[in-house]
Amino acid sequence: MSAVLRTVNRVLIGLIGLVLLVLGGSVLAVGLGVRPPSWWIHDGRHDVLLSAAERTRWRDEGWWWPTVLAVLAVVVLLALWWLTAVLRRRRLAEVLVDTGDGEGALLRGRALEGVLAGEANRLEGVAHAHVRLTGARTAPRSRVQLELEPHVDPGTALHHLTTESLTHARNSAGLATFPAEVHLKALKHRAERVS
Template identity: 45%
Template sequence: MRRTAVNRVLLGVVGAVLLAAGVLVLAGGLDLYLRLGADPPGWWPLTSPDQPVLSARSRTRWADSAWWWPVVIGGLAVVVAGTVWWLVAQLRRSGPAGLVVPTPGATGLRLRVRTRALEEALEAGTATLPEVERAGVRLVRAPGHPRLRGAVRLTPGGDPAALVEHFDTGPRTDARTSLGLPELPADLRIRVLQAAPSGSRRRRGRRRPPRVE
């Protein structure tokens, strides 16, 4: 799963929880339960404007226990550390944002292709290769030049060696030529699906990732 998909799922879950909590707090603060004749959730303490979110008993119930403050501080520290890690992960890029495309004969013209557009083109080209069921390609940073990392799933009985050859002479060569790069190394992780007997679960065979230099 890509970083953008993970971010969307996490933001969606957090947003839904915060929205639900906000609606419950607003309903209790505006006394909507009484006005509308609705029954509040049995586990929700704030049902009227005169009630606090946490009662005095709830706030002081575990205050005298030796484990209470270490657990509270440790939990908050984990939340803060996780938030900082997530923020750093968003700021860090695993690959270049874009690449310059050469324009022979056009003086003063500078073209730049987005990394994601290049990855989508490579994925589409790889997916059309023989025996390929699914393909994913990423462009990552490497010393002196970019590098491709691909994950390809072959149909049962697929030939990894043939895939490497087709990928090398097809999508990889097209990308390298279009970008005017002297070399574009690639790491491929190939999985070959194994045909399972009727009625049983299909199994996947793993192959050691080959390198295309």
């Protein structure tokens, strides 16, 4: 998750929580008999938030219901966007490398992704490799997508990826384990006319 999205997420959650806390606390306090200030949205224990006159005030206006439905649709779409952004698999921003002195160092996740993808691209028969890091910075996981040339045996390509590229990345970062989810895809060549 990017820093901007993480900040927006925290601010929205904080604001929504604060609004709900203030409204819920005020309803509870007024319900228990606390006298609210004169400017507050309801006056006493038996007061309702919307009176019958307020609920039916705009009923005869032609623009009212389309506007209400449009606003609710926008709120639902924004909530769905927010939910998918939060639940989406997150790209790992940094990996904590054990330096052996008890301190550790931070390695940029994109740098490790780039090096791992570069090594995987150099493997025999690999046309293209894409790597994405997920998990925690102390226990990263990798998602590797390999596009293989048509003549390559997938088992051999997976073996080379595991024993060379992934092992080298695990050892370089000083990780005890480096789980990987590997997706293999055969590259298809278009038929060409030979004359």
